[in-house]
Amino acid sequence: MASQALIKDFEQFLGPENVFSSEVDRHTYSFDAAVLRPVVPAFVIRPTNVEQLGECVTRLYREGVPMTIRGSGTNLSGGTIPDKTDTVVILTNGLNRILEINSNDLYAVVEPGVVTADLANAVAAKNLFYPPDPGSMAVSTIAGNIAENAGGLRGLKYGVTKDYVMGVEFFDATGALVKTGSRTVKCVTGYNLAGMLVQSEGTLGIISKAILKLVPPPKASKAMMAVFDDVQSAAEAVAGIIAAHILPCTLEFLDNNTIVRVDDFTKIGLPRDAGAILLIEVDGHPAQVADDAVAVEKVLKECRAREVHVAKDAAEKTQIWEARRQALPVLARVKPTTVLEDATVPRSQIPAMMKAINEIAGKYRLDVGTFGHAGDGNLHPTFLCDKRDKEEFARVEQAVDEMFDVAIKLGGTLSGEHGIGTAKAKWMEKETSRGTILFSQRLRRALDPKGLLNNTKLVGI
Amino acid sequence: MKDLKQLATRLMELDDRLAACMKCGNCQAVCPMFGATHMEGDVARGKIVLIENLAHEVLRDPKAVAEKLSRCLLCGSCQAGCPSGVKNMEIFMEAREIVYTYLGLSVVKKMIFRILLAKPKFFNFSMRVGAPASRMFFWSSKDEQKTTHSPLLKGIIGDRHIRRVPVKPLHATVGDLDEPRIGGGVKVCFFPGCMGDKFYVDMAKACLKVFKHHNVAVYLSSKFACCGIPAVSSGDGEGMVMELKKNLDLLKGKDFDYIVTPCGSCTDTIRDWWPKYAERIDASAADFFRKLSAKAMDINAFLVNVVGVEPAEPRAGATTVTYHDSCHLKKGLGISKEPRALIQANPDYKLVEMKEADRCCGCGGSFTLYHYDLSRQIGQRKRNNIVASGAKVASAGCPACMMQMEDVLSHNGDSVLVKHPVEIYAESLK
Structure with a gap:
């Protein structure tokens, strides 16, 4: 139980409206979007300016209180679930100002709690483009995106969050301000600490400001849908498109189960007997887009696509994307619990991975739908279950374990974009090495001697 | 209901519907309450966790949960945008009934609902x-909307600007x-x-x-x-x-x-x-x-759709009007084109869209009675969007929204008038 004195202290410092210590309020910060056991924190604080944020960290470190930083709490690997009941949650959503959008030098400076979509919209209003588009971007925060290195649909061509981080300012565990990177394209002043903070999952520092790269928006785009009898042909088409030196901005995949479920729900007339659908969008200069679209269509046909639909206008484009937009919502409605995984393999291994996923699901008698970012080899096998059914959920956990095993054997990774958190921590060593774990733990202990920052996450401390 | 166990048992009737929430947090993007307070307890997934925890007896403070449940406009925005289709409206209405029944409805509320409104x-x-x-207690606010306010009754009705x-x-x-x-x-x-x-x-x-x-x-x-x-x-x-x-x-x-x-x-x-x-x-x-x-x-x-009223071309110099999508109309009934068409049927008006036309105005019916400050705060965003549209008239197909818009516009000293689409259409009929 947190000391009442500490709560009083923070109430005085931040104002009572920014300290949540009632039982009900604490319960509402005990979870995130991961299917994991909730942990109720001691209390929750919400600094409303950067100086306050630094002072909060300093005070908590001095008192030896564990801290978990939380943006919008959309994490899918438990990164924002408090470690223990004496953890204090620090919210960043009181720090949500866009400080600068610079059209001449193509960067934006933001506070940590700015919502991704708000930034993307503000940037678009100035005719610029911030490409990272994680599925939760309508609510996720920029600092959360950086701390998880969030991906999205545009990874293949535009990269992920890390490719847009030019610099960050953060508080270390003791509350000291660290500045790294700059507003310039080139900057080699000191260690690349911004790179270290990316995907650090709140374990190395608490981001207080970010400088993000912006790019000019593409002038044109074209979307198409290709239907395949089997996953193998679809995967060959993906490889063929890249071999033809075309980088679509999105190259998405839906498996048969997802196609059938989406069609059941939306009745949009999808090919229910198809083995896979690819949804492809190319963007760029209008002439380039036209050339690329023709080339992609050619590859698709060579790879035995049984149908190819090219969107003629905006309305058709929206229609083509409807199937992908509906994939998760539809799967999520089938059963109460949706275990959304993100095992990622080299593109060429997609057929092997898909085969393994379906075999594993069969073995454990589970319902699984798979969709995802085929261009990145980043699949989202989605297990549909009810966590209240203990026996079934145990099977889900076994299936997920086995699936990771396969992903690693195929030269892939545990997590393409959802993070390790506590959900996948036990698998870290298998993908990396004992040395990696030890190195990471030594790094953490050196930077956070009291072990207070999100201490059970990633490799632990 | 005598004890917490019984309360929990009744709340467990909601369990299947509660379990459908995957806690993704997408409700934060559309929730007017969250927009004002940025607190998890004010958004759908936070409330669902509280109901779940009360049902599973992890939480044992129904009064505090009831207070959180009351901090909701029941606008249905979360349900309309929910990826897993959680029936939030049903859940919140039923949970309110179960929890409030356990706590006992106040005498005043019983009098209002069972005597005043039923008889x-x-x-x-x-x-x-x-x-x-x-008339003795309400004084003119000296505004374009012709509202009144009552310094004498401030303790009861707050600083509301309402029509006489x-x-x-x-x-x-x-x-x-x-x-x-x-x-x-x-x-x-x-x-x-x-x-x-x-x-x-x-x-x-x-x-x-x-x-x-x-x-x-x-x-x-x-x-x-x-x-x-x-x-x-x-x-x-x-x-x-x-x-x-x-x-x-x-x-x-x-x-x-x-x-x-x-x-x-x-x-x-x-x-x-x-x-x-x-x-x-x-x-x-x-x-x-x-x-x-x-x-x-x-x-x-x-x-x-039944009578067949059709939009007309606005005449030169027509009055600009912007339309607010009431939650129950758009998110509840799926009606958004028709009120606009009705407004456009009067050539003396020209429809201009405001930003976030379908974002809740903050009235929420009885919500505004218990949480006037929050209601005003949410309403201010609606007011800003109305004023930014440059329209001279703001229209809504729901009297509660009209009252809320008049209140916030009056408080800001704006000259925008509030009308129902039917009033606008009726003006064109001789």
Whole structure:
């Protein structure tokens, strides 16, 4: 139980409206979007300016209180679930100002709690483009995106969050301000600490400001849908498109189960007997887009696509994307619990991975739908279950374990974009090495001697 | 309900629906409460966790949970945008009833829902006495919206800027109507709603004018009780049933094709909640209200889709108007094109869209009574969007939204007037 004195202290410092210590309020910060056991924190604080944020960290470190930083709490690997009941949650959503959008030098400076979509919209209003588009971007925060290195649909061509981080300012565990990177394209002043903070999952520092790269928006785009009898042909088409030196901005995949479920729900007339659908969008200069679209269509046909639909206008484009937009919502409605995984393999291994996923699901008698970012080899096998059914959920956990095993054997990774958190921590060593774990733990202990920052996450401390 | 165990057992009836929430947090993007406070306890997934924890006896403080449940406008934005299709509206309404019943409904609320709103005679009488008397306490706000406020009653009603309550409500002006069909044409039951009957009387009269113009025969009782949404949202299922019984007596055996209201909330309640609560009366009532539900129609939709009113080209120099999508109309009933078409049917007006037209105005019916500060804060965002549109008139198809918009516009000293789409259309009819 947190000391009442500490709560009083923070109430005085931040104002009572920014300290949540009632039982009900604490319960509402005990979870995130991961299917994991909730942990109720001691209390929750919400600094409303950067100086306050630094002072909060300093005070908590001095008192030896564990801290978990939380943006919008959309994490899918438990990164924002408090470690223990004496953890204090620090919210960043009181720090949500866009400080600068610079059209001449193509960067934006933001506070940590700015919502991704708000930034993307503000940037678009100035005719610029911030490409990272994680599925939760309508609510996720920029600092959360950086701390998880969030991906999205545009990874293949535009990269992920890390490719847009030019610099960050953060508080270390003791509350000291660290500045790294700059507003310039080139900057080699000191260690690349911004790179270290990316995907650090709140374990190395608490981001207080970010400088993000912006790019000019593409002038044109074209979307198409290709239907395949089997996953193998679809995967060959993906490889063929890249071999033809075309980088679509999105190259998405839906498996048969997802196609059938989406069609059941939306009745949009999808090919229910198809083995896979690819949804492809190319963007760029209008002439380039036209050339690329023709080339992609050619590859698709060579790879035995049984149908190819090219969107003629905006309305058709929206229609083509409807199937992908509906994939998760539809799967999520089938059963109460949706275990959304993100095992990622080299593109060429997609057929092997898909085969393994379906075999594993069969073995454990589970319902699984798979969709995802085929261009990145980043699949989202989605297990549909009810966590209240203990026996079934145990099977889900076994299936997920086995699936990771396969992903690693195929030269892939545990997590393409959802993070390790506590959900996948036990698998870290298998993908990396004992040395990696030890190195990471030594790094953490050196930077956070009291072990207070999100201490059970990633490799632990 | 005697003990927490019993409360938990009743809440477990919601468990399957609660389990559907995957805690993704997408509700944060659309929730007006979250937009104002940025607190997890104010957004749908936070409330669902609290109900779950109370049901599973992890939490043992129903009073604190009830307080959180009350901090919701029941606007349905979270449900409309929920990826896993969680039935938030049902969950929150039912949870309120279960938790408030456990805690005991306040005497004042019982009086309002079970006597005032369920017994129109009593309500009507008190309004007739109260309306003229209120002139002594309410002073002009000296604004374009012609609202009043009451420094003397600030302790009770806050610093609200509301229109003066008309001395003569609709039922006292037109009484009962049961017109014969004109040339075998269409006939509607006009349900003006409490606000239409007692507060926005000119708006209700505009509805009758439009019906007359289009040869629509009208059935109207001067004794209609409240639709029941204030009772249900306050967790008083019994109050709702009492009001429903009164309306049943007035609707049974009457001849009409549609039951039409100028209030999105009334229409939504008639369509979705009346059949549900009628099951608590008896099987024949349930059957009656199920059939009636299919006849429920918003007045904008009725005029555009049944009567066939069509948009016209605005004339040069037409007054600009912006339209606010009321939650129950758009998110509840899926009606957003029709009110715009009705506004555009008057060539003296030119429709301009505001930003976030379908974001909740912050009224939330009884929400504004208990959380006026939050309501005003949410309303300010709506006001800013209205003013930024440059429109001279703001329109909404729900009297509660109209009242809220008048309040915030008046407080900001804006010259924007508030009108119902039907009022705008009626102005074009000579």
